[in-house]
Amino acid sequence: MYIVTGGAGFIGSNIIKALNKRGITNILLVDDLTDGKKCLNLSDLNIADYMDMYDFLELVKANALNLKVDAVFHEGACSATTEWNGKYVMDVNYQYSKAVLHWCLKNKVSFSYASSASVYGAGPIFQETRDHENPLNMYAFSKFQFDQYVRTILPEAKSQIVGFRYFNVYGPRENHKGSMASVAFHLRNQVLAGENPKLFGAYDGYEAGGQSRDFIYVEDLVETKLWFLENDDKSGIFNLGTGHAEPFRTIAETVIEHYGKGEIEYISFPEHLKGAYQSFTQADISKLRDSGYTGNFRSLSEGVKDYMTWLDSRD
Numbered sequence: 001m002y003i004v005t006g007g008a009g010f011i012g013s014n015i016i017k018a019l020n021k022r023g024i025t026n027i028l029l030v031d032d033l034t035d036g037k038k039c040l041n042l043s044d045l046n047i048a049d050y051m052d053m054y055d056f057l058e059l060v061k062a063n064a065l066n067l068k069v070d071a072v073f074h075e076g077a078c079s080a081t082t083e084w085n086g087k088y089v090m091d092v093n094y095q096y097s098k099a100v101l102h103w104c105l106k107n108k109v110s111f112s113y114a115s116s117a118s119v120y121g122a123g124p125i126f127q128e129t130r131d132h133e134n135p136l137n138m139y140a141f142s143k144f145q146f147d148q149y150v151r152t153i154l155p156e157a158k159s160q161i162v163g164f165r166y167f168n169v170y171g172p173r174e175n176h177k178g179s180m181a182s183v184a185f186h187l188r189n190q191v192l193a194g195e196n197p198k199l200f201g202a203y204d205g206y207e208a209g210g211q212s213r214d215f216i217y218v219e220d221l222v223e224t225k226l227w228f229l230e231n232d233d234k235s236g237i238f239n240l241g242t243g244h245a246e247p248f249r250t251i252a253e254t255v256i257e258h259y260g261k262g263e264i265e266y267i268s269f270p271e272h273l274k275g276a277y278q279s280f281t282q283a284d285i286s287k288l289r290d291s292g293y294t295g296n297f298r299s300l301s302e303g304v305k306d307y308m309t310w311l312d313s314r315d
Contacts, residue, residue: 001026001027001028001048001067001068001069001070002019002024002026002027002028002069002070002071002072002073003027003028003030003067003069003071003072003073004016004027004028004029004030004072004073004075005030005031005053005056005072005073005074005075005076005100006030006031006074006075006076006077006114007027007029007030007031007042007047007075007076008029008031008033008038008039008041008042009031009038009041009075009076009176010041010169010173010174010176010177010218011075011114011166011169011218011221011222012029012031012073012075012076013041013042013045013173014171014172014173014218014219014221014222015073015075015222015225015226016029016042016045016047017044017045017173017222018219018222018223018226019226020045020046022226025046025047025048026048027046027047027048027049028047028048028049028050028051028067029042029047029049029050029051030050030051030052030053030056030076031050031052031053031076032052032053032054032076033050033052035176037175037176038176040175040176041173041175041176053076053096057096057099057100060099060100060103061099063103063106063107065103069107069109070109070110071109071110071111071112071160071229071232072100072104072109072110072111072112073112073113073225074097074100074101074111074112074113074114075113075114076092076096077092077093077097077114077142077143078092078093078139078142079139079177079180080139080180081118081137081139081140081180081276082137083138083139084137084138085138086138086141089138089139089141089142090138090142090145092142093139093142093143093146094142094145094146094149097113097146098146098149100113101113101149101150101153101161104159104161105153105157105158105159105161108158108159109159110159110160110162110229110232111159111160111161111162112160112162112163112164112225112228112229113146113150113161113162113163113164114143114163114164114166115143115146115147115163115164115165115166115237116139116140116143116165116166117165117166117167117168117214117239117241117278117281117283118135118136118137118139118140118143118278119133119135119140119143119144119147119165120132120133120134120278120281121133121134121135121136121140121278122134122136122278122279122280123278123280123281123282124280125284126214126239126241126281126282126283126284127239127284127287128165128236128237128238128239128284128287133147136275136276136277136278137276143165146163147163147165147237150163150237151237154235154236157235159232160228160232160233160234160235161235161236162225162228162234162235162236162237162238163236163237163238164221164224164225164237164238164239164240165237165238165239165240165283166216166221166240166241167213167214167215167216167239167240167241167242167281167283168182168213168214168215168216168241168281169182169215169216169217169218169221170182170183170184170185170215170216170217170218170303170304170307171217171218171219171303171306171307171310172218172219172307172310172311173218174218183248183251184251184255184304184307184308185307185311187251187252187255188255188259188308188311190262191255191256191259191261191262192259195262196262196263196264196265197252197255197256197262197264197265198264198265198266198267199248199249199252199264199265199266199267200248200266200267200268200269200270201266201267201268201269202266202269203269203274203279204269204277204279205279206279206280208266209247209248209249209252209264209266210247210248210249211247211248211279211280212245212246212247212248212279212280212281212282213245213246213248213278213280213281214241214242214243214244214245214246214281214282214283215241215242215246215251215300215303216240216241216242216297216303217297217298217302217303217306217307220242220295220296220297220298220303221240223295224240224288224293224295225240227293227295228291228293231291231292234291234292236287236291238285238287238288238291239283239284239285239287239288240283240285240288241281241282241283241285241297242283242285242297242298242299243282243283243284243285243297244282244299245280245281245282246299246300249264250300250301250304251300251304252264253301254300254301254304254305254308255304255308258304258305258308259308
């Protein structure tokens with residue numbers, strides 16, 4: 001059996017979709033479905049069972065999860081970068097992750113988990129070493145601290161542990177994320193509502209719309225994770241991006257071209273984000289490549305076109 005925590009979420013549901021494509025349906029989905037709209041991510045997926053995230057945690061802590069498990073994809077987390085309740089964030093993102101990790105170690109189960117490029121703060125170097133890590137918010141700190149904990153475990157681990165520092169992920173099945181959904185999703189909604197797509201104006205030394213991120217299409221991200229599943233001798237913490245930064249302006253231009261309407265409108269940079277915003281990210285993926293992974297990643301314009309086409313098919 002495969003376990004996917006956060007399985008009704010954006011990346012978790014895409015992992016289940018990819019497993020289904022490989023003929024795997026013996027999957028335990030773990031999540032908090034208080035927000036029932038997340039069920040829309042699951043309507044075309046096949047799983048064996050569902051468990052609430054807190055019920056799962058209790059069984060894990062008691063080592064009472066009586067299942068034969070091949071691998072755990074730990075994707076569940078509080079992903080809001082604007083959440084400043086530190087106790088809550090650390091309980092959900094750090095303590096919970098530790099419990100699942102130790103269950104996997106005790107039972108010799110492959111453990112793959114979601115870290116984040118936010119651990120690097122403002123950069124400018126995005127490389128998996130302590131001297132480049134400087135989290136700027138509670139979400140980033142919780143992911144950084146778990147990475148630090150994993151680093152102490154890795155040398156003695158007898159089963160696979162793989163952490164992936166996700167850069168800016170976008171693509172299908174993120175509709176439920178609200179304000180935390182990708183820029184591509186929001187700009188499409190603006191254009192279809194008859195508005196101009198809006199981007200931040202000049203800030204932090206970047207021209208209007210020129211703030212740049214390493215954007216990775218969710219299907220490319222999942223393919224990378226499944227390669228590690230098939231190569232369970234590989235452990236470590238890896239950046240997971242394309243290795244190329246592209247400006248937000250490219251997203252807006254691609255959305256405008258796809259729908260044939262709108263023009264970019266620039267807005268003032270929000271005061272509440274100043275000092276806690278990454279104006280530039282670019283994954284150093286040399287460690288990922290050194291692991292043996294040779295897969296390709298879509299360019300931003302290619303990925304946005306594919307995503308718009310997918311969204312259009314769901315309207």
